[in-house]
Amino acid sequence: MISSQPYVGAAIVMAGDPGSLWRGRSLRFVTPLDGKPLLVYTIDHLAAARRFREIILLVHPDWVPYAVDVMDQWELHIVRGILPAGEDFWDTLERGVKRVPGRYDCVAVLNAERTVPLPENVTELMDSAWQHGAALPIRSLPTEKGEVDDDSVMLYDGRHVGIQGPWCFRLDTLREILRIRTDRMPLELDLFSVLRESELDIRYILQSEANPRVQVEDDLDRVLEVLKVRLRQGRLP
Secondary structure: OOOOOOOOEEEEEEEOOOOOOOOOOOOHHHOEEOOEEHHHHHHHHHHHOOOOOEEEEEEOHHHHHHHHHHHHHOOOOOEEEEEEOOOOHHHHHHHHHHHOOOOOOEEEEEEOOOEOOOHHHHHHHHHHHHHHOEEEEEEEOOOOHHHOOOOOEEEEOOEEEEEOOOEEEEHHHHHHHHHHHHHHOOOOOOHHHHHHHHOOOOEEEEOOOOOOEOOOOOHHHHHHHHHHHHHHOOOOO
16 A cells, blocks of 8 residues: 555666676576565565555566566565566666556656665655656765766765665656657766756755665675665564
8 A cells, every 4th residue: 555645656677688787697686585586675675665556677588487476476466567678778768667657657767686775765765756856865985986987976065975776756757868868868878977967856865874785796795784684673574
């Protein structure tokens, strides 16, 4: 059940595409924690935010049958569509947006290969996106941008921060971002570059607790340790 709010939300969860980003890598969302794949925790976290009536899952084409089985096994009925991902991030995002019915007002976009968000963070982001058009979570970094090879790092309020997920938008704003990118910008630009160049009103929300984020292969063990602590604390859905 969704708590009372003036908008209707959907989520687009991307879990691996056949493009260069994941070529040759194992898909981390299948990694088990306490008997459950990380993907199940991701879906449970989004559902616990009580802001979504539907979740659309896009996975590597080879993993669609696996994803269907996992959703059935764990009775994740909020997942209403499981689609093959596109050739790259933008193709996958456009497929997801086309699948979102027009009756939805706000959309959260999450890369399940990178982060498992806290439900309270998702709630705050979705509510802010409804008010302002777009809301992205950020975390403080203990380093300078020049020391980080990551396009999602930026200068904010005099300090370097990293953009996390999910990225939350009003549906009309997200469609406008896709249009701007197609009409006015080089196709190779990443999402964060397009957002910076679009001049849209974007709210960046500093998270009180950073979501565990997979940047490189070795980070998976660190992410699992963070989630194990939350599991012991009873903070995982």
